[in-house]
Amino acid sequence: MEKDVTQNFTWKAAFRKLFLAIVWFIMLSIIGLVILGVIMGGSKDGGENWGPGLGLALIFVAVVLPISALIAILVVSVKSPKGTRLKYFFALALFIGALAALWGAGMVAIVKTKDILGSSSTMCKLEPSQEKKDYCYKEQARINKDLTICEQSSTQDSCIDAYYFDLSRAGNNIDFCKQSPRPDKCFYDNIKFRADYNLFLDKNIETYKSICNSIGGVQLKNGCIELLNENFK
Incomplete structure (x- = not known):
């Protein structure tokens, strides 16, 4: 059985x-x-x-x-x-x-x-290296429109530049660069970004030439104008 x-x-x-x-x-x-x-x-x-x-x-x-x-x-x-x-x-x-x-x-x-x-800089402290911490602070400052986050970065200048660049590249708000402690770099980076991606919303080159002419550094100013000339041929 x-x-x-x-x-x-x-x-x-x-x-x-x-x-x-x-x-x-x-x-x-x-x-x-x-x-x-x-x-x-x-x-x-x-x-x-x-x-x-x-x-x-x-x-x-x-x-x-x-x-x-x-x-x-x-x-x-x-x-x-x-x-x-x-x-x-x-x-x-x-x-x-x-x-x-x-x-x-x-x-x-x-x-x-x-x-x-992730909406604050809290998680950035958990990053394994200082380089990644700085990148995290830069991104959080940019995403949350909070410049005070850059104070925690060991590369504050780079973080602040990225913050104002992000504000200025949205739409046609290049005037935000005037608030940056390094407006010349902000203006140049903004023009370069628009040139790289053909994002000149205003098709009048004179509008952007006035921005390039406001740059104090000769090298950046000339580079800015060259970018415009290449894109407005």
Whole structure:
């Protein structure tokens, strides 16, 4: 007479197998993170400020972890006694589903925290190098239109220049450069930006020549006029 193996099913055994499955797919995830980190670590974009870690973690939550969890469920359930496979499958699926939900909620909390704290310079202090801290301060000052953030940067001049440049390049508000402690550089950078991207909203060259002529430095003034001549041929 065939033994009823379903009587051997216990939640303790299911959770023990679950624990091994969790360890298994987390190890796979860590290995994958390292590989992707090497591949993507050299990316040069706005996300570099936070590094690839957060983005990669989200990728794993969305793709790798569910796949690994499914494989773990299948492996554990298939290796279970025939009469208990379905029970093991549902037990593991339920528990891993709950784990994935908690993990996902944690990642959402991280992203939301980044969004909230990202509106100030608080998170900049967590950057690993002074160079990245300074870049973060510059971006936060620009995004939040808060010049006081530049006071925390070790490259205050660069931060202030970027702040006024960002104000002046929006629309046709070059007059914002007059508020900069280095208006000549601001005027030149603004004209260069418009020349690089053909963003001269006013098609009258004289409008911009008057700006170039207001620059005190001879070299910057001549460079500014050359940019105009090249774009208004």
